[in-house]
Amino acid sequence: MGYKHPTPIQAQAIPVVLMGRDVLGVAQTGTGKTAGFTLPLLDILSGSRARARMPRSLILEPTRELALQVAENFLLYGKYLKLSHALLIGGESMAEQKEALNRGVDVLIATPGRLLDLFERGGLLLTQTSTLVIDEADRMLDMGFIPDVERIVSLLSPNRQTLFFSATMAPEIRRLADVFLSNPKEITVQRTAATAPQIEEGLAIVAEADKRRALRRMLRTQEVQNALIFCNRKRDVDILQKSLVKHGFSAGALHGDLPQPVRFATLEKFKAGDLQLLVCSDVAARGIDIGGLSHVFNFDVPIHSEDYIHRIGRTGRAGRTGHAYSIASPYDRQFVDAIEKLTGRSIPRFEVDGIETLEWADDDRRGRGRGRGGKPQGSGHDSSQGRTDRSGPRRDQGARPEKTQRQPAEVEIAAVPEVAEVRQAEIRTPEARSGDSQRRDRPRRERGGADRAPARREEPRRDDSRDRSQRSEDQGAPVIGFGDDVPAFMLLPTRANRPSDTGRSGEDPDDLLADG
Structure with a gap:
């Protein structure tokens, strides 16, 4: 591969991994962390063979592209080793991934989501996994994969070796490292969140x-x-x-x-x-x-x-x-x-x-x-919002017809048909008609709003019976009904006009009427 000298993270991590200890590696991106755990892992796995559906080591990556890159490095580094690997990522055929696991793999490179999917379907067992690598742990935290990672860790054997690598060491990452690792060797190559000087x-x-x-x-x-x-x-x-x-x-x-x-x-x-x-x-x-x-x-x-x-x-x-x-x-x-x-x-x-x-x-x-370009909306530019020039028609919309102005209240009152006024005058008393004429002479703005409600409350309720008596005196007898001559069939029967033959001998007619 052309590597002549190990990078600082490789020089410190490789001996510790070969010893079987847990590692907490903190180094900026691009310093060779992938080779820092892949090279010693290949050396450890080269002594034995894998079983079907039981991967011997597991490498968790946050993204598909990163998982694919680690798989490519595994092939390059292990070119002369008879070790197998499987790549479990979304977007690929799950049947082919199951088939690869059934043949047995030494290194399983996966994203957390697809790994849990296959585990729930019975496609693999994690009881024989002896080495766990959590790469880009801070990215796992940002993408919300930590609950999935915690569940995966619970499925592994407690006697495993865990390698934990991250580019930054936030407090949350430190807490996760304390949970996942056992007496780790902490390796910090450069100051946290430092950029490369070149x-x-x-x-x-x-x-x-x-x-x-x-x-x-x-x-x-x-x-x-x-x-x-x-x-x-x-x-x-x-x-x-x-x-x-x-x-x-x-x-x-x-x-x-x-x-x-x-x-x-x-x-x-x-x-x-x-x-x-x-x-x-x-x-x-x-x-x-x-x-x-x-x-x-x-x-x-x-x-x-x-x-x-x-x-x-x-x-x-x-x-x-x-x-x-x-x-x-x-x-x-x-x-x-x-x-x-x-x-x-x-x-x-x-x-x-x-x-x-x-x-x-x-x-x-x-x-x-x-808006776009950092311009405050309504700053004088021609747009759908914040338009300040409203003297003419909007652009590309043509001139609009002028809106019909609402007529004053007096015009609306004058437009009422005379027949309605006559009908109102026929059924109202002279006093009411005089009050209505005075009310119509007032403008609408004086008759509406707060002035209208008190006037209605102060006006006494009209008595219909008194209006009818007043109308009888002014206009004579009522014109609706039968007047004073009531037909005989509407009168109740009395002793004088009851039929003598009630249909029942020896019974009082009043009792018969009471019985219906």
């Missing part, structure tokens, strides 16, 4: 709308052999990749929503040199080893400061010189401050030719109350 860093602060143009200018002016371009969101990866292809760059896209065969094919094209640029999310920020990667560009400043170290750690590997440049908007100050606090030093600023360099904004809340 990586040249830079930070440009430009407007949000100028970020793509600044990236294209940097790609043309810098001596870029191949580069990784990181975005925070998956949809921005696709948008930026299409934009670069449109401007003549050879670029591919890599993120978690792509099918696994597409991800593998894109990564292989980039490693082979068929693609110069690879726009990706943080799925490629951990453990992806691409030989001779010259540049890393942070199109978006990472939200989590630890991700910055892993991103720029893709370049400057194996002692080579690398370049890592970040493009920030004026509202990314809080993220840059967190990165500089974590690394312990400030990122040098630089200017992009032809692009205006800005300063940090007073309001560092990212995107709150602003």
Whole structure:
């Protein structure tokens, strides 16, 4: 493989692993941690054979790409050893993975989710696993895999050897290490969250709308052999990749929503040199080893400061010189401050030719109350929201007809038909009619709202019987009904008009009426 001298993490970890002790390794990315546990593991496993569905060692990785890379290194390092391995990752055929486990494997390289799926289906047993390797433990924590890892550890034999590697040592990682490890040998190569000294860093602060143009200018002016371009969101990866292809760059896209065969094919094209640029999310920020990667560009400043170290750690590997440049908007100050606090030093600023360099904004809340480009909404630009010029019709919508003005209340009252007034006058008393005429003369705004309710409460309830008597005096006898002459069939029977023959002899007619 061309390795002549071990890296510091390899020189300290390999002897301890060969002794059978647990190891807690803390080293920045790109320092050779993979070979630090793979090489001694091959030496330990070379003495015996594996059984069906019982892997002898287990290596847990947070991402599929990292698991695939460890499997490739295993094949290269163990070229002359008769050891078998199996790769358990999502997106691949589970039947083929079961078949590989049935033949027996010495090294099982897996992601936590697929491993638990196969275990619940009865595809493997973990009782004979003597060595457990947890790689990129801090990334496991960020991706939410720690509950799965804890369950996997509970399925293993307590007499195992555990190798625990992480790029950073947060308090949560320390707690997990105390639970998983037994009297470990702690190996810390460099200060926590330190960046490699051979990586040249830079930070440009430009407007949000100028970020793509600044990236294209940097790609043309810098001596870029191949580069990784990181975005925070998956949809921005696709948008930026299409934009670069449109401007003549050879670029591919890599993120978690792509099918696994597409991800593998894109990564292989980039490693082979068929693609110069690879726009990706943080799925490629951990453990992806691409030989001779010259540049890393942070199109978006990472939200989590630890991700910055892993991103720029893709370049400057194996002692080579690398370049890592970040493009920030004026509202990314809080993220840059967190990165500089974590690394312990400030990122040098630089200017992009032809692009205006800005300063940090007073309001560092990212995107709150602003549209694209960091412009406050309603600042005078023509958009669907915040439009200030309303003197003419909206653009591309044509002139709209003027709205019909609402007529005053007096007009509405005057438009009432005269027949309705006559009908109201016929059924009301002269006093009520005079009151109504005075009420109609008042404007509506004086009759509505708070003035209307008290007036209704003070007005006495109208007595219908009194109105009928008053109407009888004014207009004579009622015109509805039978008047004073009531038909005989509506009168109750009396003793005078009852029939003498009741149908029952010897009974009182009143009793018969009471009985119905």
